[in-house]
Amino acid sequence: MKKLPESLQTFRSFQDFQIFVNRNEGEWRMPFEWHEPLEIFYVLSGRGKYYIENKVYLFEPGDLFIIGNHELHKSQLLNQEPFEALIIMFDPALANIVQLNDGLDPLALFYERTEDFSHQWKVDPSIRPKLQWCFDLMMEEYGRKEGYSLRTIGSLLQWLLLELKKGYGRNRRYNQIESWNGIHLKPVVQHAMEYINKCYCENINLSKLSSELRVNPSYLSREFKHNTGFSVIEFISFKRIWHAKEMLLYTDKPVTQIAYQVGFNNVTHFHWMFKKMIGVSPNRYRKLPKIFYNLKKY
Incomplete structure (x- = not known):
């Protein structure tokens, strides 16, 4: 596998x-x-x-x-x-x-x-x-x-x-509609993604990430966007909000505590980013019926 x-x-x-x-x-x-x-x-x-x-x-x-x-x-x-x-x-x-x-x-x-x-x-x-x-x-x-x-x-x-x-x-066989060979991440991009996955809750940005990986910030920014379709900052935000969603679902922790725990140092910014990506506020999301629990709007 x-x-x-x-x-x-x-x-x-x-x-x-x-x-x-x-x-x-x-x-x-x-x-x-x-x-x-x-x-x-x-x-x-x-x-x-x-x-x-x-x-x-x-x-x-x-x-x-x-x-x-x-x-x-x-x-x-x-x-x-x-x-x-x-x-x-x-x-x-x-x-x-x-x-x-x-x-x-x-x-x-x-x-x-x-x-x-x-x-x-x-x-x-x-x-x-x-x-x-x-x-x-x-x-x-x-x-x-x-x-x-x-x-x-x-x-x-x-x-x-x-x-x-x-x-x-009785289904038809696959009919290729465009040339696509799947996702192939460059090693530097994969290393960056793994670092973000482990350290998303810390104060990380493009400069710190580049320093950790010992690569030029402009090079990392360009290759990350090319490989994933996301900027480094967008991917960090995605990981933080995804983990916040799970904590809202599976814990009783206050929203403020969750915001800090996933890496936001400003609760207002967390509320703004969550609503931008998910479509509703964190408090509203927590109260939604279960059939809407996994909206992925980013």
Whole structure:
């Protein structure tokens, strides 16, 4: 298995299952990411572009993607058109919560693939109501105040994966739409990203980072932007806000404490940056229903 940049790993505090609606608009961007849970991405509205490993896809409403747990990927806006997608993240073990000796592996789609495999399934309109029915039941169960049942979610997930297996079995092979060979980080950029990942909560900037890596600041700035699409400062802010989101979700720490803990020395600036990237204030984000917990608006 290839070694992936630890700095691009997301959903580190993940537990079992999540389902949420992700709306992206305006100046939203995201760096490449990878995560341990498996992902199902279903387009509800709008159009965009998806990069998964060395493949590129254009998507529209009704398109569905499955993404493995060690695949670098990112979605992006197309012509500034907003899009909305339903995201399901799940621990692979959850797909086998109900076991039968029928020889079927509900996770085969994620692991048994040919080189021309397409992550994208353009779901036939006649099948969409069935999938939406399953998504609605998952949303309802996941949103229960007393907590969701793993058996219920696992059973729905198994049904969904078997439907996806049928659909992908009739799916078209991958058709390249543009030249793309995947992400290839220069060593200096990867070292910079790993340093930021470890020290994001400290007072770091381009000058300090360049000094630590013993490279020219202008060179590092240029190569970082070229390789990642983000400036060094933007990437530092991304890491800080991402960790702040997780702390808002999984701890009861006050917002002020979180701001300082992730590296901001000015709480007002933290509030401004959080709202710019996420679309709502930290306090509002903490109170949102769980189906909106993982907005990624940057």
